[in-house]
Amino acid sequence: MKVLVINAGSSSLKYQIYDMTTETALAAGRVERIGMDSSILVHEPHHTDEVTEVSEILEHTTAVRKVLDKLTDPEVGVIKSIEEIDAVGHRVVQGGDLFKESVIVDAKVKAGITSLFDLAPLHNPAHMMGIRAVEANMPNIPQVVVFDTAFHSTMPEKAYMYAIPKVLYKKHKVRRYGFHGTSHDYVSKVTAETIGRPVEDLKIVTCHIGNGASLTAVEGGKSVDTSMGMTPLEGLMMGTRSGDLDPAIVPFVMMKEDLTVNEVNSMLNKHSGLLAISGSSSDMREITEGMEQGEPNATLAFEMYVYRLRKYIGSYVAAMDGVDAIVFTAGVGENSAVIRQHTCEKLTFLGVEIDPELNKIRSKEPRRISTPNSKVEVLVVPTNEELMIARDTYRLVTEAK
Ligand code: AMP
Secondary structure (H helix, E strand, C coil), X not given: CEEEEEEECCCCEEEEEEECCCCEEEEEEEEECCCCCCEEEEEEECCCCCEEEEECCCCHHHHHHHHHHXXXXXXXXXXXXXXXXXEEEEEECCCCXXXXXXXECCHHHHHHHHHCCCCCCCCHHXXXXXXXXXXXXXXXXXXXXXXXXXXXXXXXXXXXXXXXXXXXXXXXCCCCCCCCHHHHHHHHHHHHHHHCCCHHHCEEEEEEECCCXXXXXEECCEEEEECCCCCCCCCCCCCCCCCCCCCCXXXXXXXXXXXXXXXXXXXHHHCCHHHHHHCCCCXXXXXHHHHHCCCXXXXXXXXXXXXXXXXHHHHHHHHHCCCCEEEEEHHHHHHCHHHHHHHHCCCHHHCCCECHHHHHCCCXXXXXXXXXXXXXXXXXXXXXXXXXXXXXXXXXXXXXX
C-alpha cells in the first residue's frame, strides 16, 4: 500500500510518499510560493537527484496536480500511475476539542475542521485547501487527517484550563490545546524503544525545538502537559515568537504604541523571539555563531533561550514528580550540540550527566547522549511526523476496508 502525506500551508505544500509494506519514503518534496509569481516545485526522489521546477502555480489544486505529475514522471517519478496511491494523509494543526484522534475525511470532518478556522486562522483554512485539492485531482481516494493537537487531548483539566472567566471556555473554547503532538508522540515512543523499557512505565520530557518550539510532559505514554497553548505562541522563546510574557504587556503596548490587534499579533508571532533579541537572525546557527564570537545581543538571545528551556524542563519534572528521560528533537534539538550541552549542564540537581563526545556525534539515528552514570537518560531522536501520519492513514484505511 502506498500513502501520500501532505502538509498544506497557505502558500506552500510539502509532500512525502511512503510504501507502507516497508515503511520507506519513496520521494519527498515541496511546492513554494503558491499564488505568487515564480512558484517553485522541488522534488526529491529516493533513487536520483532532486529536481527543481519554476512555473506559475496559482492555487493548491494545480500544486497537487504538479506533484502527481512528478510522482508519475518516467524519469524522476517513483510510481507508474496515480492509481498506485491508495490513500492520502494530511497534517492538520488544530483539532480543537472536536478531534481527539486521526479520522477518515468525510463531510462531517470537513465541517469540523472548518468550524475551527477561528482558532487556527493561519493553518486550518490552508489544510482544507489541501484536502479539496486532493479531491479535485483524485476524487475517490480515501483521505485521513492527523491532528497536531490530538496527542495532547489526554491533558487533565488542571493543565489545559486558563485561570480566566470560565465563560470564555464555554463560549469560545479558550483553553490550552498544545501542538507538535505527532512529533511528541513519535519521539516518546522511539525513546522508550531505544532505552528498552515500555513507554507506559516512563516519565519523559520531550523537547521539540525547531523554528517553533514546544515541550511536553509525557507520563505513561500520554501527554499530561505541554508548553504551547491555545495557539502556538505560548511557552518557549522561539525563532520569531515571544513565547511566555506577562499578558498585561499586550494592552499596555497596544495603548502606548497605538497598535491594532493584527499589528500586535504580528509583533508577537513574527518579530519577537531570537530575532528581536539578537536584532539580526531567527536562526539558531547564526545566534550560536554570534555568541561564540562574543556578540552581546546574540549572547543574550542564546542565554534567554537556554534559560527558558531549562526552566520548562524543571517544571515538567515537577509536574510528573520525576523524570526517566529527556529527549531532544527538531531542527535545533537534533542538530545543536551546544544547545543540548548548555541546557543539560545545569540540570545536575536531577543527576543529568551527558557525555560530550556522544553529544557531538551527528546521526540520523536515535541515540543516547547521557553517560552510564546519569540518573536520567538523555537522548536525541530525529522526529518523523510524516511517517506517523502515513501510519495512521494506513491503519484507518485498512481497518475501514
Ligand atoms: P525545524 O523548524 O524543526 O525545521 O527547525 C529549523 C531550525 O533549526 C532553523 O531555523 C535553525 O535555527 C535550526 N537549526 C538547524 N540546524 C542547526 C544547527 N546545526 N545548529 C543550530 N540550529 C540549527
